[in-house]
Amino acid sequence: MAEDKSELLKGTLDMLILKVVALGPIHGYAISQRIQQISKEFFQVQQGSLYPALHRLENRGWLDAEWREASSGREAKFYKLTKKGRKQLEAEVLNWARLSDAVALILRTAE
Amino acid sequence: MAEDKSELLKGTLDMLILKVVALGPIHGYAISQRIQQISKEFFQVQQGSLYPALHRLENRGWLDAEWREASSGREAKFYKLTKKGRKQLEAEVLNWARLSDAVALILRTAE
DNA sequence: TCTTGACGCCTAGCTGTTCTAGGCGTATAT
DNA sequence: ATATACGCCTAGAACAGCTAGGCGTCAAGA
Numbered sequence: 619m620a621e622d623k624s625e626l627l628k629g630t631l632d633m634l635i636l637k638v639v640a641l642g643p644i645h646g647y648a649i650s651q652r653i654q655q656i657s658k659e660f661f662q663v664q665q666g667s668l669y670p671a672l673h674r675l676e677n678r679g680w681l682d683a684e685w686r687e688a689s690s691g692r693e694a695k696f697y698k699l700t701k702k703g704r705k706q707l708e709a710e711v712l713n714w715a716r717l718s719d720a721v722a723l724i725l726r727t728a729e
Numbered sequence: 730m731a732e733d734k735s736e737l738l739k740g741t742l743d744m745l746i747l748k749v750v751a752l753g754p755i756h757g758y759a760i761s762q763r764i765q766q767i768s769k770e771f772f773q774v775q776q777g778s779l780y781p782a783l784h785r786l787e788n789r790g791w792l793d794a795e796w797r798e799a800s801s802g803r804e805a806k807f808y809k810l811t812k813k814g815r816k817q818l819e820a821e822v823l824n825w826a827r828l829s830d831a832v833a834l835i836l837r838t839a840e
Numbered sequence: 841t842c843t844t845g846a847c848g849c850c851t852a853g854c855t856g857t858t859c860t861a862g863g864c865g866t867a868t869a870t
Numbered sequence: 871a872t873a874t875a876c877g878c879c880t881a882g883a884a885c886a887g888c889t890a891g892g893c894g895t896c897a898a899g900a
Contacts, residue, residue, distance in 0.1 A: 637835055782887090
């Protein structure tokens, strides 16, 4: 009743997408699979989260998109990181490190 | 221009509050100071985030509130963890561990 | 004296992210 | 024939966090 499987992503989605795209051009559907697979099924990126996020990142100039043929033989929209995207990824990774350090500080606080 | 200092908390606020309250009864204003201090100024909990969160946690039965006199001599609303709150804190800490592990897996992925 | 700032509580309303729940079209397998 | 995987998309709801205000008290300094 309060055991949300919701809000798993907690604002990390952009960073995760940028990271996966940084590994090499990849299309949307595959991005969500890859995130799920690498995270050992912890993250399950819903399509209703994925596609708006991709459009967001593209609009901000962090991703470039191009229609190409996927390995399946079908057309798919491949994304790759822009220079700005690479910088953004670095910034987000740094910020994540600081955030999780700060959280750890608080969680470690014994009375 | 995109260097948000916003959204620092990324859904961790509830957990941080529960943790700080778990250290002992404490009033709202002091909670935000304590979080800021322990996190070495990383987290700055705005009052517009803090108080709604406290009411949320109280409504969910995770916190109990009581007006008492603060060390300053003024009346303040002191919060303490309920049993449910303690369970919730445990669950959130566990989930945070899983989440940050999953993020780490993805960030560590070299090509 | 007056004003500023810290203390301590609160809310309304905006924005942004994520989810649910739907839609579309193609191909393959049952 | 039908389901399932692939692959894209959106609208709308829910919710968290922020900005920007408000209220009242008290101490310190101009």
